[in-house]
Amino acid sequence: MTNLQHPHDKPTLLERLIFNNRPTVIGICLLVSIVLFWQATLVRPSTSFEKMIPLSHPFIQNMMEHRNDLANLGNTVRISVEAKQGDIFSKEYMETLRQINDEVFYISGVDRSGLKSLWSPSVRWTEVTEEGFAGGEVIPQSYDGSQESLDKLRNNVLKSGQVGRLVANNFKSSIIDVPLQEFYPDPADQGKLLPLDYRQFSHQLEEKIRDKYEAQNPNVEIHIVGFAKKVGDLIDGLIMVVMFFGVAFLITLVLLMWFTRCTRSTVAVLSTTLIAVIWQLGLMHVVGFGLDPYSMLVPFLIFAIGISHGVQKINGIALQSSDAENALMAARRTFRQLFLPGMIAILADAVGFITLLIIDIGVIRELAIGASIGVAVIVFTNLILLPVAISYAGISKRAVVRSKEDAVREHPFWRLLSNFAAPKVARVSVVLALLALAGGLWYGHNLKIGDLDQGAPELRPDSRYNQDNNFIISNYSTSSDVLVVMVKTPPEGCSAYQTLSAINELSWKMENTPGVQSAISLVTVSKQVIKGMNEGNLKWESLSRNKDVLNSSISRADGLYNNTCSLAPLLIFLNDHKAETLDRAVHAVQEFAKVNNKQGLEFLLAAGNAGIEAATNEVIKQAELTILILVYICVAVMCMITFRSWAATLCIVLPLVLTSVLGNALMAFMGIGVKVATLPVVALGVGIGVDYGIYIYSRLESFLRAGLPLQEAYYETLKSTGKAVLFTGLCLAIGVCTWIFSAIKFQADMGLMLTFMLLWNMFGALWLLPALARFLIKPEKMAGKVGNSLFSH
Structure with missing residues (x-):
């Protein structure tokens, strides 16, 4: 076991470059921090209407093309x-x-x-x-x-x-x-x-x-x-993020002090992680981004990821300090041992963010870019600057003594958890995992795309905005949820009988569609005017075939056709913008358009806030599975490149799959739809969660190659890195769960989902990974071999 803790490999070029030039590294980081801190102070909350909508969707393209005609x-x-x-x-x-x-x-x-x-x-x-x-x-x-x-x-x-x-x-x-x-x-x-x-x-x-x-x-x-x-x-509500960030910081500070028993290492981890957050915010301003309601959550995620890697480094340095000559040697050995798995884990984090770029919605793309920048700076702050800082500050004697005692004494808790790798327990674990997977897949079918509540689901139901929205819905015939169908004709064609007759037929169809309050178009005005021109007789409330009568009747339909009479909007007022309501309305219009579109007459979807919501839902629906598949493919490829073993890759990835399935089931149970606010959680949960598996498997593989049986190797793994994984999962979950108390409902939803995914990914790495290893890994073939993993020395 000794040679595992003190690898005698020759220092790599990168290690020599960093630790032989420590003052330069600290000086460069200090200079960059000052510049980027100044840039970070210039970041302001900002968003725009166009950043919140999928600009490449046909509905939105139609709306943007005719926006000047849609008063x-x-x-x-x-x-x-x-x-x-x-x-x-x-x-x-x-x-x-x-x-x-x-x-x-x-x-x-x-x-x-x-x-x-x-x-x-x-x-x-x-x-x-x-x-x-x-x-x-x-x-x-x-x-x-x-x-x-x-x-x-x-x-x-x-x-x-x-x-x-x-x-x-x-x-x-x-x-x-x-x-x-x-x-x-x-x-x-x-x-x-x-x-x-x-x-x-x-x-x-x-x-x-x-x-x-x-x-x-x-x-x-x-x-x-x-x-x-x-x-x-x-x-306004998300300005409270600063308060939640402060709460998460204090919680992390207390837990880190308890975990490390060392003030110096606690300050070092928190300082380098805060530097990462400052760099991320500063670089966001440099590339021209502000903070919108969605990207405001990114600093939280960067802080969480930074703490995760920082804890692993401090834990490694504490283990090495027990026999190292000095703090510098302990830091160098830890850097040599953990830089590569840390780098791979960070790349996995980045993959989760980068896949979000396939969604053509500005706020999600900015979130993806901002978060990718953030995980990139963690390489410099937590993988490089932190070990260099500790090489000067060192670890307290109390922490070193405690670490040395932990390394040699028996741990009943870790011994108990090591039974997850025992043959009988492993079989039960795999069966339970399969049952949970089947149950999650079955219940996950209830998961909906889009909003499931009236009003603004991003805000609490009792918020002032939603109370105002309920007032307007209750007191007016025209709700705030409007789906606009654009009826396109040649110039002067909107008043033709064939056009008005088709609009009238579509209006009748839509008014008899569940979820539709009413529909208004120039036909509504035309029929009223024709009735008026015939002494108000109700029998005349219909369209005339006489062109002159029609032209006269629509002259009072201000705002319901454009200047050239080539575009006439049909306004469909909906009861709400729930996903089912939008789907029914859009499907009804598309069915009608499929039959009635012809040369010189087109029914185009869609404008209005309900049209935008419908387009967004379609983009999310198409991207949801694609993103999940891409994330898993990228994570699996990186694990395969790292460990060069299908068995290792499956041990790391399969617990993440279970977490994703159970996460979908939880969203269905809690009534949370898949939308712009919640879709990123899917990619983030997988990207952040893979860290646990990579750190655990890299240590497990080392002990297996030293000739230890699987259960004993897993016990040694838990003693060395399991504590850091358990602490990190609990620490991050406690910090993120503070979001649940946010006044902003979508932030509370994200907090709930991320808390669940962080805990389950941690639990999956500690519970399911060794159970899978029992069936997929052949320890006897690994014993005594150098192997071909990137972590092999």
Whole structure:
């Protein structure tokens, strides 16, 4: 066993280069840390509408191609102003609504040309008189707040067709539709465009609108929904990540002190890991990335991975220090022994992140790149800088004595765990694993793609945003979940009878599809106008075949066709954006389009927030299995290259497969769908989890080659590296499980899933790996042989 702990190989070129130039290594790391710390202080929360959507998906490409023709159907915010007592037809309410409308108009980022409320001149009423059609602005120029003008306003609203849209069905609230610009002119320099700052915009809505006007008028309550508000709330909630990071740091500090019994090594591990986090944040800013609601979790992951490798290094140095001449020799021996398995484990971590690049969603790609940068810097901070730092600081005598005692004394706990490698126990373990795999696969079929809740599932059900969303769903006929079908024709073709008839047929089909509230298009207006032109007779509420009549009837359908009458959107309002609702609606449109698309008439999906959700779900569904397969192929290839043994590869990879299957079953049981927020956990769990197996198997292989029987070799493995693996798994799980208490639901979901996967990967490496080795590894063939593993000396 001695020669295993003190390998007498000649130092490698890399080892000599690093340890012969220790002051230079520390100086370079210090200089880089200063520069990147300055860069890290410049990182700001940032995101954009386009980064959150799959730009290459056909639905999104159709939407982007026709975005200029889809007024108010892209990135919008809806502000509902509610009268707590009475209704909206009061002087005080209408004056408050006017002030809010004017205030919103001047907020930076608002597309002022598309702003719509009862005070907008574009919101008009129409009625049929004996002389023909009459109409005007809902709030006329003569409005003065008197009872007479309020009565006139009530009549105008009833004739405007806005009840259920801009005005609540119970007349107790009304909506201001606020379209947004992704980039807007800089007030100080009109030639310069500024990106929309979602957090700042959300704060302006709170301060300038909600707080200000609810304080001014106690009878008013304001409800705000929309993508920009949701993202702003997410960013605000994720600022709490700093608090969770602090909690995780303190937990890790206490556990490391208990594990190492050495202040110097604890400080060294935490310091080098924090340096890794600083480097990662600094490099993110250098490459032009900010922190969005998803990449804010990356520093946590880098900290977790850094602690994992740091603990292995400290454990190795403590073992070597018992017989080494000095701290430098112990650090060099540990570097020689653990650099390669650490490097392979880090590459496996990186593979998990890199595979996420196949998902064409900006936030996931930035998360993948940011995390890949982070694991790359761990090579320098935890695999190189940490041993160099310890070569100066050393390990406390108490820790060295404890390590020496641990190396020679009997460990009942490790002896008990070593029974996992015993023939009888191994058979039971494999059978239990197969049963768990079968159960996980069976229950995992209940796993859904996409959101499973109403409102914003990224936020808690009792959050202010979701309460506002529930209010709007309950009080308006047009929900906030809109699927837009784009009906494309040649110029001036949108008013043709064949086009309108097809739109009418699709509207009827969609309104009879479960999960659809209502559908609105220029046909809706056309039929109303034709009825009006025929003395309001209900028998005439249908499409005319006379082209002149049709042209006249759609002239009042503002916003429901473009300037050239070549594109007419059909707005389908859904009950919610649950995956099942979206699937039904999209499938119904696709079936209709398949039969009715022809030369000069196309039904294109999809715009609106529900269209974007549907496209995102499709991308996630296609990528989910691909990512999982890619991760496992890459991890298996790296294990094969490292150990040059199919048996070793299977021992390491199969416990990870079990964890993934059980993770899917847990998500199904907890009602967590596979979506942008949870899909990365699949790759991250496998990438981080493989570390345990690599470290354990590399030591197990060394003892087997020394001629020890499998169970005894596993016992020695547990004594040397098992403690570090068990500690790391528990430490990381405790740190990550603090996320479960986050106000942001998707962060809580990720915390739950990562806690489960970290613990199960650790348990799988300690329990299932030796059981599989009992059936796959032939110790007698390995004994006394140098072998062909990269770790063989």
